[in-house]
Amino acid sequence: MGENRDHRINLRTGKRYSPTGARLKRMGVMPGWPDFLFSGPERAMFFLELKRANRGRLSEEQADLLSHLIACGHRVLVTSSLDDAVAELKAAGILRSTIEVQ
Numbered sequence: 001m002g003e004n005r006d007h008r009i010n011l012r013t014g015k016r017y018s019p020t021g022a023r024l025k026r027m028g029v030m031p032g033w034p035d036f037l038f039s040g041p042e043r044a045m046f047f048l049e050l051k052r053a054n055r056g057r058l059s060e061e062q063a064d065l066l067s068h069l070i071a072c073g074h075r076v077l078v079t080s081s082l083d084d085a086v087a088e089l090k091a092a093g094i095l096r097s098t099i100e101v102q
Contacts, residue, residue: 032061034069034076040094046075048089053080 009016036048047069049062058066058078066076077088082101089095 032059032065034062034066038089038092038094040075040092044075044092045069046089046092046094047077048085049076049078050082050085051078051080056080 008019034047034049036050038046038048040046047066049058049066051057066078069076075088075092077085079085079088086095086099086101090097090099
Protein backbone atom coordinates (compact mmCIF):
# COMPACT_ATOMS: atom_id res chain seq x y z
CA MET A 1 0.00 0.00 0.00
CA GLY A 2 0.98 3.65 -0.18
CA GLU A 3 3.59 5.01 -2.49
CA ASN A 4 6.24 2.95 -4.22
CA ARG A 5 9.55 3.49 -2.42
CA ASP A 6 13.02 2.14 -2.93
CA HIS A 7 13.60 -0.62 -0.37
CA ARG A 8 16.91 -2.06 0.72
CA ILE A 9 18.02 -4.96 2.90
CA ASN A 10 20.07 -4.33 6.05
CA LEU A 11 22.96 -6.78 5.63
CA ARG A 12 23.48 -7.05 9.40
CA THR A 13 19.88 -7.81 10.38
CA GLY A 14 18.42 -9.07 7.09
CA LYS A 15 15.44 -6.73 7.50
CA ARG A 16 13.99 -4.57 4.73
CA TYR A 17 13.99 -0.76 5.10
CA SER A 18 13.21 2.35 3.06
CA PRO A 19 15.88 5.09 2.93
CA THR A 20 13.19 7.56 1.75
CA GLY A 21 10.89 6.62 4.62
CA ALA A 22 13.71 6.98 7.13
CA ARG A 23 14.61 10.44 5.78
CA LEU A 24 10.97 11.59 5.90
CA LYS A 25 10.65 10.31 9.49
CA ARG A 26 13.77 12.27 10.52
CA MET A 27 12.19 15.37 8.93
CA GLY A 28 9.16 14.95 11.18
CA VAL A 29 6.68 13.85 8.52
CA MET A 30 3.83 11.89 10.10
CA PRO A 31 2.22 8.94 8.28
CA GLY A 32 -1.16 9.69 6.77
CA TRP A 33 -0.84 13.46 6.35
CA PRO A 34 -1.91 14.79 2.93
CA ASP A 35 0.69 16.04 0.45
CA PHE A 36 -0.51 19.65 0.48
CA LEU A 37 -2.30 21.91 2.97
CA PHE A 38 -3.85 25.18 1.86
CA SER A 39 -5.29 27.99 3.93
CA GLY A 40 -8.22 29.61 2.18
CA PRO A 41 -10.58 32.51 2.72
CA GLU A 42 -12.04 32.90 6.21
CA ARG A 43 -9.46 30.52 7.70
CA ALA A 44 -10.79 27.54 5.78
CA MET A 45 -8.34 24.65 5.36
CA PHE A 46 -8.07 22.57 2.20
CA PHE A 47 -6.16 19.28 2.14
CA LEU A 48 -4.92 17.79 -1.14
CA GLU A 49 -3.56 14.27 -1.64
CA LEU A 50 -2.14 13.54 -5.10
CA LYS A 51 -1.96 9.94 -6.25
CA ARG A 52 -0.42 8.27 -9.28
CA ALA A 53 -2.89 7.37 -12.00
CA ASN A 54 -3.96 3.70 -11.95
CA ARG A 55 -1.62 2.68 -9.11
CA GLY A 56 -2.15 5.30 -6.42
CA ARG A 57 -4.29 4.32 -3.46
CA LEU A 58 -4.68 5.55 0.08
CA SER A 59 -2.89 3.85 2.92
CA GLU A 60 -4.92 2.93 6.00
CA GLU A 61 -3.33 5.86 7.89
CA GLN A 62 -4.26 8.27 5.09
CA ALA A 63 -7.86 7.03 4.90
CA ASP A 64 -8.27 7.39 8.68
CA LEU A 65 -6.78 10.87 8.80
CA LEU A 66 -8.71 12.14 5.76
CA SER A 67 -11.96 10.80 7.26
CA HIS A 68 -11.18 12.71 10.45
CA LEU A 69 -10.44 15.92 8.53
CA ILE A 70 -13.74 15.62 6.64
CA ALA A 71 -15.61 14.99 9.91
CA CYS A 72 -14.04 18.21 11.25
CA GLY A 73 -15.52 20.13 8.32
CA HIS A 74 -12.39 20.58 6.21
CA ARG A 75 -12.33 20.23 2.44
CA VAL A 76 -10.34 17.22 1.24
CA LEU A 77 -9.51 16.11 -2.30
CA VAL A 78 -7.76 12.90 -3.36
CA THR A 79 -7.00 12.92 -7.08
CA SER A 80 -4.52 11.93 -9.75
CA SER A 81 -5.53 14.87 -11.95
CA LEU A 82 -3.78 18.22 -11.72
CA ASP A 83 -6.73 19.79 -13.57
CA ASP A 84 -9.17 18.51 -10.91
CA ALA A 85 -6.93 19.85 -8.14
CA VAL A 86 -6.70 23.30 -9.74
CA ALA A 87 -10.47 23.40 -10.36
CA GLU A 88 -11.22 22.53 -6.70
CA LEU A 89 -8.70 25.09 -5.42
CA LYS A 90 -10.31 27.75 -7.62
CA ALA A 91 -13.78 26.77 -6.38
CA ALA A 92 -12.56 27.06 -2.79
CA GLY A 93 -11.24 30.55 -3.47
CA ILE A 94 -7.63 29.57 -2.83
CA LEU A 95 -6.37 30.02 -6.40
CA ARG A 96 -7.28 32.96 -8.59
CA SER A 97 -9.64 32.09 -11.41
CA THR A 98 -7.10 33.43 -13.92
CA ILE A 99 -4.55 30.69 -13.12
CA GLU A 100 -4.32 28.01 -15.81
CA VAL A 101 -2.51 24.70 -15.97
CA GLN A 102 0.12 24.70 -18.71
